[in-house]
Amino acid sequence: MTTLLPTTTDGHGSVGTDAASTADVTPARGVCLTGGGALVRALAAHGVTDAFGIPGTHNLEIYRHLRPHGIRHVAPRHEQGAGYAADAYARLSGRPVVAITTTGPALLNIAAAVGQAYSDSVPLLVVSPGMPLRHPRQPTGLLHEMRSQTDALRGVAAFSHRVSSVDETGAAVARAFTLFRTGRPRPVHIEIPLDLLETIEPAGAVRLAPPTGRTAADPEAVARAADALYTARRPVLVLGGGARAAAAECLALAERLSAPVLTTANGKGVVDESHPLSLGVSLHSPAVREWLADHDVVLAVGTELAESDTWAPLPPLTGTLIRLDLDPAQMYTGPRADVPLVGDARSALGTLLAERPGTAASPALPASRAHADVAALRTARDDETRTRDARWLPYLKAMREVLAEDAVITSDSAQCCYYGALPHLPLSPSGRYLHPTGFGTLGYALPAAIGAKTAAPKRQVVALSGDGGLQFSVQELATAAQLGHSLPVVVFDNGGYGEIRDEMAARGDAPAAVDLPAVDLSALARAYGGHGTVVRTPEALAHALATALVTPGPTIVTVPEETPR
Structure with missing residues (x-):
C-alpha cells in the first residue's frame, strides 16, 4: 500500500512535506493524523507562524510538527514569560500566536499571563496536553496530575476546551479563531489528552473559522x-x-x-x-x-x-x-x-x-x-502630582528624544510606568505602549518586549520596569540574549516595592517586606549574556539607550532612585 504524505506550508507560501507524519495518512482511511499533528495543522491553517513555550514530557508530539508546518518557536525560561511574550506579540502585530505548555505546573505557571490577557482583551491561544481520555477521577499519581486543568483555566480564560478526538482538535482551534475574529478578543485554552496527542485517527479536512466580520452597530x-x-x-x-x-x-x-x-x-x-x-x-x-x-x-x-x-x-x-x-x-x-x-x-x-x-x-x-x-x-x-512625578520626567523626556516615532515600550506595574510613562511619555498612533492594565501583573515588561521584538524585529522595543517587578521574570534575559535582538531594559531602582512601601506609610504602618537587598543588575545582565550599565542623569540615560538600541542582546540600564531607608 502506498503511503500518502500530507503537504504543509513552510511559512513563506511554498508547499513542503511533513516528513514526521509520513505514517499518518493512508488512502484507505483518508487523512489520518495524531492529535499533535492535527493541532499544528489547524494552527498553521489559521495563519499561526510563531509560538512561545517550553517542551515537556507530555507535549513532545506537538513540538514534532512545528517546524514541518513552518511555525517558528521561541523558548522562554518560564511559562509565565511565554504567556507575556505571546500576549505582547498579539497586541502589537494583530496576528495569531500560540503559547504551548505541558501539563500541570506548566499550565498553572502561564495562568497569570492568561488572566492578564483576559483583562486586556488579548487574543492569546494556549494549548496543552491533559490527563488521558479515560483517566480515572480518583488520583493515581501520574506525572503532573491535577484534578482539572480545564476548571483551573476557565477561571481566567474565555473558555477551556478539552477535546475528545483527533478530529475535534481542528474544531476547537476554529472555535478559538471565531472568537478572536468576531467577538471581544479573549484568551482561550485548548487541552488535548496526552494519549490522544499520540493516537492516529481520521482527521478529515481542516476546519476553518468562518470568514464572518464583526457586528455593525444598529x-x-x-x-x-x-x-x-x-x-x-x-x-x-x-x-x-x-x-x-x-x-x-x-x-x-x-x-x-x-x-x-x-x-x-x-x-x-x-x-x-x-x-x-x-x-x-x-x-x-x-x-x-x-x-x-x-x-x-x-x-x-x-x-x-x-x-x-x-x-x-x-x-x-x-x-x-x-x-x-x-x-x-x-x-x-x-x-x-x-x-x-x-x-x-x-x-x-x-x-x-x-x-x-x-x-x-x-x-x-x-x-x-x-x-x-x-x-x-x-x-x-x-x-496635582508634580512632587511625586518630578523624579521621572527628565528621564522620560530623554528617552522620548532618543526613541523613534514608532518605538514600542513595554511596561510593568511599576511607579515609573503608571505614574511616569503612562501620562508623561507622549506617543503617536505609530508607536505602542503595552501595559498590564486591570489584572496588574508584575514581571510583564521584559518577556513582553521579547514578544514585541519577535513580532516586529525592525522596530525599536524598550522594556520599562522597576527593580521589584523585573525580578519576577529576570530569567528572560537569557531568552533575549539567545535571540540576539537589541533590547534595552530601563530599570528605575527604588530598592524594592515602592508603591506598597508608600501605601504602608500612608496607613501609618511600619514598612514590612517591601525593602529588597540591592542587586547588581548590570552584573546579572552580563551573567546572562547581555550588557548592563548604571546611569545617574537624563543625559547619561539618553546615551546608554542610544547605545543599547544598536547593541545585540539585552542591555539593562539601571537608574537608581533615592529610597527612604
Missing part, C-alpha cells in the same frame, strides 16, 4: 448618537483599547467636534498625544474626572470605564453617555449608557462621521478655545 442607535454629538455644547471622547483599529476615525471625529480626547492605558496613543485636543492618559487625575463629569456628551469607545482606568470610582456623569463597544456585556456593566452602540468601532465611527457631513463645521466651542481648555487642564493635572 443604524438607529448610530443616528441617535450623531444627534447627541452634533448638537452638544461640550462633547468629549474617551478612548480605550477597543478604539485602536479606528484611530483615524477617532481623530477625525474629535477634530470635527473640537472635542477633547482622553484615553485609558490600553488606548494610549490612539490619538497623537501631542495633538492640542489630547489629554492622553489622564483619567486618574481628580481635576480631569471632575471636568469630565461636567460635559454634556461623553462618547466612550472600547473601554470599560473601570476603576483600573480611573484609579477611583468614576463620578456620576451629568450629560449623555454614549458607549460604543464590541462586547454587548458592557451595556449592562459599568456606567449605564444613555445611547448604547454595540458593534465594530471603526464601522460605527465611520457611519457617525458620514451621518451629517457638514453640520459640525461650526462646533459649540471654537477649536482655539478647546485647545486652550485642554492646555489648562494638562497643567492642572500635572500640578
Whole structure:
C-alpha cells in the first residue's frame, strides 16, 4: 500500500512535506493524523507562524510538527514569560500566536499571563496536553496530575476546551479563531489528552473559522448618537483599547467636534498625544474626572470605564453617555449608557462621521478655545502630582528624544510606568505602549518586549520596569540574549516595592517586606549574556539607550532612585 504524505506550508507560501507524519495518512482511511499533528495543522491553517513555550514530557508530539508546518518557536525560561511574550506579540502585530505548555505546573505557571490577557482583551491561544481520555477521577499519581486543568483555566480564560478526538482538535482551534475574529478578543485554552496527542485517527479536512466580520452597530442607535454629538455644547471622547483599529476615525471625529480626547492605558496613543485636543492618559487625575463629569456628551469607545482606568470610582456623569463597544456585556456593566452602540468601532465611527457631513463645521466651542481648555487642564493635572512625578520626567523626556516615532515600550506595574510613562511619555498612533492594565501583573515588561521584538524585529522595543517587578521574570534575559535582538531594559531602582512601601506609610504602618537587598543588575545582565550599565542623569540615560538600541542582546540600564531607608 502506498503511503500518502500530507503537504504543509513552510511559512513563506511554498508547499513542503511533513516528513514526521509520513505514517499518518493512508488512502484507505483518508487523512489520518495524531492529535499533535492535527493541532499544528489547524494552527498553521489559521495563519499561526510563531509560538512561545517550553517542551515537556507530555507535549513532545506537538513540538514534532512545528517546524514541518513552518511555525517558528521561541523558548522562554518560564511559562509565565511565554504567556507575556505571546500576549505582547498579539497586541502589537494583530496576528495569531500560540503559547504551548505541558501539563500541570506548566499550565498553572502561564495562568497569570492568561488572566492578564483576559483583562486586556488579548487574543492569546494556549494549548496543552491533559490527563488521558479515560483517566480515572480518583488520583493515581501520574506525572503532573491535577484534578482539572480545564476548571483551573476557565477561571481566567474565555473558555477551556478539552477535546475528545483527533478530529475535534481542528474544531476547537476554529472555535478559538471565531472568537478572536468576531467577538471581544479573549484568551482561550485548548487541552488535548496526552494519549490522544499520540493516537492516529481520521482527521478529515481542516476546519476553518468562518470568514464572518464583526457586528455593525444598529443604524438607529448610530443616528441617535450623531444627534447627541452634533448638537452638544461640550462633547468629549474617551478612548480605550477597543478604539485602536479606528484611530483615524477617532481623530477625525474629535477634530470635527473640537472635542477633547482622553484615553485609558490600553488606548494610549490612539490619538497623537501631542495633538492640542489630547489629554492622553489622564483619567486618574481628580481635576480631569471632575471636568469630565461636567460635559454634556461623553462618547466612550472600547473601554470599560473601570476603576483600573480611573484609579477611583468614576463620578456620576451629568450629560449623555454614549458607549460604543464590541462586547454587548458592557451595556449592562459599568456606567449605564444613555445611547448604547454595540458593534465594530471603526464601522460605527465611520457611519457617525458620514451621518451629517457638514453640520459640525461650526462646533459649540471654537477649536482655539478647546485647545486652550485642554492646555489648562494638562497643567492642572500635572500640578496635582508634580512632587511625586518630578523624579521621572527628565528621564522620560530623554528617552522620548532618543526613541523613534514608532518605538514600542513595554511596561510593568511599576511607579515609573503608571505614574511616569503612562501620562508623561507622549506617543503617536505609530508607536505602542503595552501595559498590564486591570489584572496588574508584575514581571510583564521584559518577556513582553521579547514578544514585541519577535513580532516586529525592525522596530525599536524598550522594556520599562522597576527593580521589584523585573525580578519576577529576570530569567528572560537569557531568552533575549539567545535571540540576539537589541533590547534595552530601563530599570528605575527604588530598592524594592515602592508603591506598597508608600501605601504602608500612608496607613501609618511600619514598612514590612517591601525593602529588597540591592542587586547588581548590570552584573546579572552580563551573567546572562547581555550588557548592563548604571546611569545617574537624563543625559547619561539618553546615551546608554542610544547605545543599547544598536547593541545585540539585552542591555539593562539601571537608574537608581533615592529610597527612604
